[in-house]
Amino acid sequence: MEKLQNVLICVTRQKSCERLIKAGFDESQKSGGKPYVIHVAPIGENFLGNPREDEALECLFDISKQVGAEMTVLRSDDIVSVLKDYSEKHEIGIMILGESPKSKKEGGFIRQLRKGLHGVEFIIVPA
Numbered sequence: 001m002e003k004l005q006n007v008l009i010c011v012t013r014q015k016s017c018e019r020l021i022k023a024g025f026d027e028s029q030k031s032g033g034k035p036y037v038i039h040v041a042p043i044g045e046n047f048l049g050n051p052r053e054d055e056a057l058e059c060l061f062d063i064s065k066q067v068g069a070e071m072t073v074l075r076s077d078d079i080v081s082v083l084k085d086y087s088e089k090h091e092i093g094i095m096i097l098g099e100s101p102k103s104k105k106e107g108g109f110i111r112q113l114r115k116g117l118h119g120v121e122f123i124i125v126p127a
Contacts, residue, residue, distance in 0.1 A: 005031035005093025005121075009069065010083065011039050011060055013053045016127075017098065018063050023125045024096040025067040035069035036090055040079045080109065084116045095120050099127045 009024030011017035021037055028035040037060065057073070064071035076082045087095065095117070097110065114122060 004033045006033035006091050007031065007035045007094045007096060008083070008087055008090065008092040009035060009037045009096040010098075011037055012098070013039065013041075013056045013060075015056045015059050017056075017060055020096050020098050020125050021060065021063050021067060021069065023123065024094075025069065027094050027096065027123065028069075031094060033093060034090075035064075035067060036086075036092070037064040037069045037071040038083070038086060039071070039073045040082050041073065041075050042079075043075050043077050080112045080116060083113060087117055087120060092117075092120060094123060096123050096125060099124050 007024045007028040009020050011020055021035075024035050024037070039057070039060070061071050072086070074082055074086075083095075086092070095113070097113075100109075110122065110124070113120075
């Protein structure tokens with residue numbers, strides 16, 4: 001029997017991340033694992049008090065709840081370490097990330113994640 005794989009869906013504060021949550025939910029259905037949604041905000045970045053960002057986060061929380069995913073918002077300047085620790089703690093087997101609008105090729109961020117998370121499948125969802 002194949003091992004269940006929990007899915008970590010990495011989002012930003014944009015409503016367009018709804019597509020990532022839906023893709024992650026679909027993957028969790030295929031893998032039989034639990035979906036988790038995470039947003040890591042840099043320390044010192046004010047994301048509360050900006051009506052558009054507040055609205056986007058609230059929307060993403062609602063969508064996460066609809067698909068049965070726990071959404072976590074954390075603060076850190078070391079996003080790779082936070083995602084690595086969270087993935088290990090929640091036994092993540094699949095990580096969903098959005099394609100960077102700046103570059104169509106895999107950037108250093110994803111390379112760092114791949115290096116630190118052995119055995120995790122990465123799925124990059126096109127913009």
